[in-house]
Amino acid sequence: MESIRDKVAIVGMGCSKFGERWDQGLGDLAIESAYEAYEDAGIGPEEIQACWVGQVSAPVAGIGGTAVAEALKLHDIPIIRNENWCTTGHIALIEACIAVASGLYDTVMAIGVEKLKDTGYPGLGTGRGMSPVLEARRTAPGSFGLIAKRYFKTYGLSDSEGKEALAKIAVKNHDNGSLCPKAHFHNRVTLDKVLNAPIIAWPLGLFDCCGNSDGSACAIITRADRAKDFRPDPIYVKGYGIAMDSVLPHLRSGFDWIYFDSLLHSSTRAYEMAGIKNPREELDVAEVHDCFTITELILYENLGFSPRGKAREDIDAGFFERGGGLPVNIDGGLKCFGHPIGASGLRMSYEIYKQLQGKADLPERQVPNPRLGLAHTFGGPPQMSAVAIFGNEKG
Amino acid sequence: MPGIVSYGAYIPALRLERKLVADAWGRHSMGGERSVANHDEDSITMCVEAGENCLHMRQREEIDGLFFASTTAPYQEKMNAALIATALDLRRELVTADFGNSMRSGVASLRAALDSVNSGSTRNLLVTAADCRDGHPKSDEEQAFGDGAAAILVGDQDPVATLEGDHSVHNEMIDVWRTAGDKFVKTWETRFILDEGYSAHMKEAVSGLLKKYDLKPGDISKLILPAPAVRPHGKLTASLGFDPKAQVQDPYLSRIGFCGAAHPLMMLTAALEEARPGDLLLMAAYGDGADAMLFKATDAIGPPVNRHSVAALAEGKIMLSSYVRFLSYRGVLEAMPGEPFRLFPSATASWRERKSSLRCHASRCRRCGAMSFPVQRVCADCRAKDDYEEVRVASMTGKVFTFTRDNLGGRSDDPVIVQTVAEMENGLRFYGIMTDCEPDSVELEMPVELTFRRLYEGAGFHNYFWKLRPAKRGGIG
Missing domain, CATH: 3.40.47.10 (Thiolase/Chalcone synthase)
Structure with missing residues (x-):
């Protein structure tokens, strides 16, 4: 397989305010992120030759790529919509990069947009994409909650020790989100507040679960060799990995419910492509899929940030906090920035893009002198994973 | 006689x-x-x-x-x-x-x-x-x-x-x-x-x-x-x-x-x-x-x-x-609805899948012996295609492998769903709901068995599937 490393660059990005955007429709959210991206890249819509859209569901927005064509008036070009649960926005971005790398297009757009708050209920609803019979009322917190008991058991954590490790992740992400103007939530929380919050799917309490938000994020991508025509500080794509699994990973006997093949394969491929041998040491900043605190915890180990069974030690040492060895979810993550499903992969990439440019919106959020950053999404009930690695230097 | x-x-x-x-x-x-x-x-x-x-x-x-x-x-x-x-x-x-x-x-x-x-x-x-x-x-x-x-x-x-x-x-x-x-x-x-x-x-x-x-x-x-x-x-x-x-x-x-x-x-x-x-x-x-x-x-x-x-x-x-x-x-009172269920059943799909969803059959790969529920045409372990025999799961017993008490997915009159993965005989995993249980008493390794139950209503007909339940119920088991 060929590598995409340093063939493609992002030259403009935009991200809407995330949150309960009652007065903004799907199209409004798309316009908000797309026009920020145009301005950032210094171009207009007429230069976009193709567009990849990530969108999971929008009850009033129609199907296909029409919602974006309608809002942005991107007529007469290919608009390709994909749906892969929480990896949707990420895959839109990666597919757009691949198209540019192929040489067929010079300048394309990837946009993720989701309007969750038009449904009339606060969660994603039950129904995780399987047959209605086998499905049996599965919810997102229920599906991810299954991981916790296995992790606790495997590494000898009592329920209260395990719950405290998870709570520290929530405290960190709330602290990060409080500094992020575009984030859904800005409140800081104490360990006690997290531990004593109402249970959603045991051991996951209210603050172990991410926000259900409206939002959009957008990227403009071009060939690496012409990136500097757009701006002095383009961000280069260093590598990616995508891996799917069966909707029921437990079909494989011996599946341990902690280490997911899709996570291991997608991250390994991305590291190889980017030439990264030790992600813990070489990455400067990472956005990972903290749909629930337990997800972020196992991602530290699945993505190779922490040795297996040692995530708790790194959490206790503050390794993933702002100013730590590898800051993770420095914008508040899904937990606080919010999780409009199809937009999230692009939102994470937006944060990495800004960090690598040294342009975090508030100076106290800026990671000092980063070179390499990673964005990761993990979707489904869960079994699809996407990883993208970015750098600010062309190799 | x-x-x-x-x-x-x-x-x-x-x-x-x-x-x-x-x-x-x-x-x-x-x-x-x-x-x-x-x-x-x-x-x-x-x-x-x-x-x-x-x-x-x-x-x-x-x-x-x-x-x-x-x-x-x-x-x-x-x-x-x-x-x-x-x-x-x-x-x-x-x-x-x-x-x-x-x-x-x-x-x-x-x-x-x-x-x-x-x-x-x-x-x-x-x-x-x-x-x-x-x-x-x-x-x-x-x-x-x-x-x-x-x-x-x-x-x-x-x-x-x-x-x-x-x-x-x-x-x-x-x-x-x-x-x-x-x-x-x-x-x-x-x-x-x-x-x-x-x-x-x-x-x-x-x-x-x-x-x-x-x-x-x-x-x-x-x-x-x-x-x-x-x-x-x-x-x-x-x-x-x-x-x-x-x-x-x-x-x-x-x-x-x-x-x-x-x-x-x-x-x-x-x-x-x-x-x-x-x-x-x-x-x-x-x-x-x-x-x-x-x-x-x-x-x-x-x-x-x-x-x-x-x-x-x-x-x-x-x-x-x-x-x-x-x-x-009993359906005499109409309690407030729970979280909406987004998948509507299809009579054709239910009929097509009856061997797994009603007969509770798993597949056992003839090549590598791996068992899967529901029945898989391509083996999840060795990818052998259409080379399996069906095995009845309903009478098997198992143990809880992992679980969570989900407060979101249930009916509003019975809000806690114990999402459960059980390890049945021969390493077979069954992923389903635990019924007839006190949610707080569920623990890892707890013995479970299967029971045929009616699921949510949709499309005007009843949907039946198998659930797990504790093998011990008071004096039984």
Whole structure:
């Protein structure tokens, strides 16, 4: 397989305010992120030759790529919509990069947009994409909650020790989100507040679960060799990995419910492509899929940030906090920035893009002198994973 | 020689204290408890339970018929017996029939099965009966009724009891009824229906049978008299001249309640579980007349061959916390909806997937031995294509591998769903919902078994699938 490393660059990005955007429709959210991206890249819509859209569901927005064509008036070009649960926005971005790398297009757009708050209920609803019979009322917190008991058991954590490790992740992400103007939530929380919050799917309490938000994020991508025509500080794509699994990973006997093949394969491929041998040491900043605190915890180990069974030690040492060895979810993550499903992969990439440019919106959020950053999404009930690695230097 | 070959009952785990009903209405309690079908149970699922109990460790290929009897069939039009037979994983070449409309339909289906095997047209026929009737809120019936099921296997080889005689009378009267579309059972004045209806005709059937075969009450080992409530049962047995202590089968009315069409067969099952060779069992059933049947236990009768005895099923229970919850489970109150369920069922998809979702078959790879539920055409371990055999999972036991108590996915009247992954035999994983459990008592490694249940409603038909449940329920397991 060929590598995409340093063939493609992002030259403009935009991200809407995330949150309960009652007065903004799907199209409004798309316009908000797309026009920020145009301005950032210094171009207009007429230069976009193709567009990849990530969108999971929008009850009033129609199907296909029409919602974006309608809002942005991107007529007469290919608009390709994909749906892969929480990896949707990420895959839109990666597919757009691949198209540019192929040489067929010079300048394309990837946009993720989701309007969750038009449904009339606060969660994603039950129904995780399987047959209605086998499905049996599965919810997102229920599906991810299954991981916790296995992790606790495997590494000898009592329920209260395990719950405290998870709570520290929530405290960190709330602290990060409080500094992020575009984030859904800005409140800081104490360990006690997290531990004593109402249970959603045991051991996951209210603050172990991410926000259900409206939002959009957008990227403009071009060939690496012409990136500097757009701006002095383009961000280069260093590598990616995508891996799917069966909707029921437990079909494989011996599946341990902690280490997911899709996570291991997608991250390994991305590291190889980017030439990264030790992600813990070489990455400067990472956005990972903290749909629930337990997800972020196992991602530290699945993505190779922490040795297996040692995530708790790194959490206790503050390794993933702002100013730590590898800051993770420095914008508040899904937990606080919010999780409009199809937009999230692009939102994470937006944060990495800004960090690598040294342009975090508030100076106290800026990671000092980063070179390499990673964005990761993990979707489904869960079994699809996407990883993208970015750098600010062309190799 | 034809006769009863096996037997097994089912009583749901849930119980409602009658005092909760009485207190809610400021009325007198009948005392004791009644059984309540969980919100994922109905007459079909209870018949599957009773059938599983009755068929425990038996060869299912030898069964060539299944009857279903109930006045509360989930489908008014559509063969309920076909679904029960499928869930019990019986072979496709099968005689099936539904019996309904009467408290005597359970006994009628048993008689039809005995006639069928006697005639030689079938060799082994499984009779299943269940009821979950609704009395009007506040009525005596609401307290007196219970939910339950029984299954009797009739066969031509090695019976444990044989039919020695019978006697029937019929009688048209409006005493207890439902017209088409009625949810709640209606009754005429109690004294009329008990004196002129129930007692008169049960007496006529029992006395008629004794006379017909020249027997006296003292010749009978067990008198099996289902009754609408405790009091008429006591009155009737006393007036017939039987010894209430030694000769009368416990009617389970105080602890379980009157389970309609299933009740005679449930009591017969309980009597057979304790019968000794040579015992004469006299069973009667009422409903616009009465049937009496006389069974004799053979030398083959011994310790029960089923999985759970009626006594154990009556013992193991989970108390329902409130009367309001009971009303909501019965669909009398419409509690606020829970989280919306986004997938709507398809009759074609359900039909296509019946081997996994109804028969509960897993696939076992012929190449590498890996097992998967539901059935996988391409092996998840070695990718062998279409090289598998189907294995029945429903009778397997397993242990909890991981779980979470999900407060979001449940019904609003039963909000906690215990999402569970269980490791079954041969490393097979089953990912499903735990039912009939106290959510806080679930733990890793806890032994579990499978149970056939009704899922949420959608598209105007019922959806059935398998769930997990603790292998131990009170005294059972």
